[in-house]
Amino acid sequence: MDPLPKDGESAAGGEPSRGAAPSSGVVVQVREKKGPLRAAIPYMPFPVAVICLFLNTFVPGLGTFVSAFTVLCGARTDLPDRHICCVFWLNIAAALIQILTAIVMVGWIMSIFWGMDMVILASSKEQGIPQQL
Template structure:
């Protein structure tokens, strides 16, 4: 059975609604993506921007040192993505992350992790500075 003329028009309209890559256009649709963070990643504090830059600098040249410094900002009242955990628990999670970075720096993994950790600190500080909700 052949498709009717009306079915051909519907198919043509649907084809024109797709972009060259074949994806359908979705005007007016908002998609929200939320990253699921592990406990170590969620323990990174939202620090003031200059402090985050200093921690990134320290992490770049001495793996884990900036993460160690950031642990003390939690004790000074910096927020994290772990609001249900006690401040001491979050402090020790940051100390554990710094220790992991120091111990694995010998094989370059800790050094790279330390730099990325510092970059995350700066990104989170930028979000805090701009007042953007923390929906990473």
């Protein structure tokens, strides 16, 4: 049984590795799996997303509540197979969770991160970066 190669040695011949050629690399794709609440965040216009972030920062859940109504106005989400009303109620549920758990700071932190996600989604939409579905 051959010993495993040491750091800096390749498996073939025990010679130090000189670095792999760039064309011999493996392409790895990372896809984020989103839960239903996270996938229900709408792709809003950038100024609206910034306003929602501002609202979520100072009044937890308020920006998420406002973003729920953008779904009714035609904002796209990562849940294309769900009905608009279902996505609306998922956003309302997220806002209620943020409001109710803000007392113990969890909801406030969640609310700020939710607002940051809204801004990130809006900026990626404006830049035309394709989103993985």
